[in-house]
Amino acid sequence: MKNRILFVDDDKFILDTFRRTFRDLDITLCDSPIKALEMMREEAFDVVVSDYKMPKMDGVEFIRRAAETNPNSVRIMLTGNADLDIAVRAVNEGSVFKFLQKPCDRNILRKTVEQAMEKFNSEKELRDASEENYYKATHDSLTGLANRFMLQEKAGDYIDNWNRYQKRFALFYMDLDKFKPINDTYGHHIGDEVLKEVAARLLKTVRATDTVARLGGDEFVILAENVKTEEEAGALAKKIITAVTCPIYTNNDLALEVGISIGISIYPEHAEQYKLLLEEADACVYKSKEKGGSAFTVGGCRQEPQ
Known part of the structure; x- marks a missing residue:
């Protein structure tokens, strides 16, 4: 040119x-x-x-x-x-x-x-x-989503917004259900298709001002702005579950289904540091899996050190 x-x-x-x-x-x-x-x-x-x-x-x-x-x-x-x-x-x-x-x-x-x-x-x-x-x-090579480094940078921006404008935000830690059998049965190339489709659906579910990241494997995180209450967080979690659990059609015409377990922490109620906020939401994922998967749990899951 x-x-x-x-x-x-x-x-x-x-x-x-x-x-x-x-x-x-x-x-x-x-x-x-x-x-x-x-x-x-x-x-x-x-x-x-x-x-x-x-x-x-x-x-x-x-x-x-x-x-x-x-x-x-x-x-x-x-x-x-x-x-x-x-x-x-x-x-x-x-x-x-x-x-x-x-x-x-x-x-x-x-x-x-x-x-x-x-x-x-x-x-x-x-x-x-x-x-x-x-x-x-700063981005995941498979899905194009933010990676853990960009996620930490964005979390710092969100915390700055709280300090300046008292704008709460929620962290959604998500782990796919029934993904490992798909990978084991059909191979990594099909598993990658599923992960890219899940990433696309997550992006469509949230607002442009929110951040969607992939931490690796089948773990994703969303930072959602202006989520003030557990009820608002739960409403968004239901939308995510509905979007992700719809059948995923691969390029070779397979119709696959996955679930998603979600753990949610809200800043600053559940933690005032990004690392602890992430740990709180991660702990809540296990509570959601105990419910049978495709469920969400909000806060109160992390055990404080003795």
Whole structure:
């Protein structure tokens, strides 16, 4: 994909020069800094080249706003004014990559724009790699759900919300019933299909602001915001059980059924630390399994150390 380049200059002749010099690239020409900012709010540009002296808004102010609107863009300023103060302002306020004096040789301008594209592409590779590594470190590779590391991070955010706004939340610890026989009978590939379908159903059952995580194996956790009472927690647990226990149809037309045992703890009633909240809900899972599975238990299950 070609880099997107925006040229901003109120001189029609200069814009025509840009058009001829960069006709092989993906360029957009604009004769107004105000219009250019409107365009940048609609779509991102990789490289922005701007004149300094323009009506209604000078180039330094435009570049500053462009940096706020498209922070990843690489910015170049052109000016016929050799004032050093302008160059300093452009660099300090708009993080300008290069500052070129007009009239600028077309070959020098071309080379500078190519260097700007190389800089953008190099930085984009680093950003993409960083985002990919972060995703891999915080998400379950099979289901795409949050993993235990992301879950702990989200729990910290939820606790912060309690400290600031007194917004309660509930932790649902879930363990599938009748999953092991499916894995043993049909193999791990079928078991993986079941786990991915359960993950999809859990996501559909909760709100977008809630967090769904897989801890490993057939264990899942939900952090549900604004669950204030045991009754509200129970209502959500019933929805989860209904969603998960419907038959799951695999790619080879098997109709499989699993159950789900749920343990629930509410913050801060059942624990004021994430680790203890998780342990409380985990202990309640066993109470739910003792009821025969596809059941839920809310709080009061963890034995305090003697």
